[in-house]
Amino acid sequence: MNKTQKIFFENVRHERKRQNEKWGFPQHNSPSKWGSILAEETGELCKELNDYDNTGVYKENVYLEAIQVAAVACNIIEHIELMLKKYDADFDNMTLFITAPTIAEAEKAAHAREDHFTGKFIAVKEMQK
Numbered sequence: 001m002n003k004t005q006k007i008f009f010e011n012v013r014h015e016r017k018r019q020n021e022k023w024g025f026p027q028h029n030s031p032s033k034w035g036s037i038l039a040e041e042t043g044e045l046c047k048e049l050n051d052y053d054n055t056g057v058y059k060e061n062v063y064l065e066a067i068q069v070a071a072v073a074c075n076i077i078e079h080i081e082l083m084l085k086k087y088d089a090d091f092d093n094m095t096l097f098i099t100a101p102t103i104a105e106a107e108k109a110a111h112a113r114e115d116h117f118t119g120k121f122i123a124v125k126e127m128q129k
Contacts, residue, residue: 008067015071016078026082027075034076041069 001009029037045065052058 008070011067012070012074015067016074019071019075026079029079034072034079038069038072038076041065041072045069 045062045068048059048062048065052062
């Protein structure tokens with residue numbers, strides 16, 4: 001990693017800290033909300049790049065907006081990892097309700113699932129209409 005990259009990533013780390021202080025962690029944004037946040041930050045970076053193209057004058061804002069785009073992308077990844085860890089923990093401890101006449105058939109159906117459920121099984125008989 002060269003000096004420019006080290007400085008940039010250090011600034012991204014500081015921006016992530018600032019974001020956490022401002023918004024808290026974890027945030028409970030939906031994936032589409034994260035996309036909107038990233039798009040808004042990317043739009044601001046594009047505006048600064050267009051200004052540079054039109055004036056030929058480099059502004060510090062290009063660098064600052066690039067840091068914010070990277071920090072939001074990092075924040076998204078942190079939240080995805082947090083969500084996956086929570087999902088895995090919840091998934092391993094949850095009870096799976098399967099419509100089956102016996103526990104043995106419920107276990108067989110659960111083992112056939114692609115997600116390899118490892119929690120408890122409860123067989124639920126289908127209700128007669």
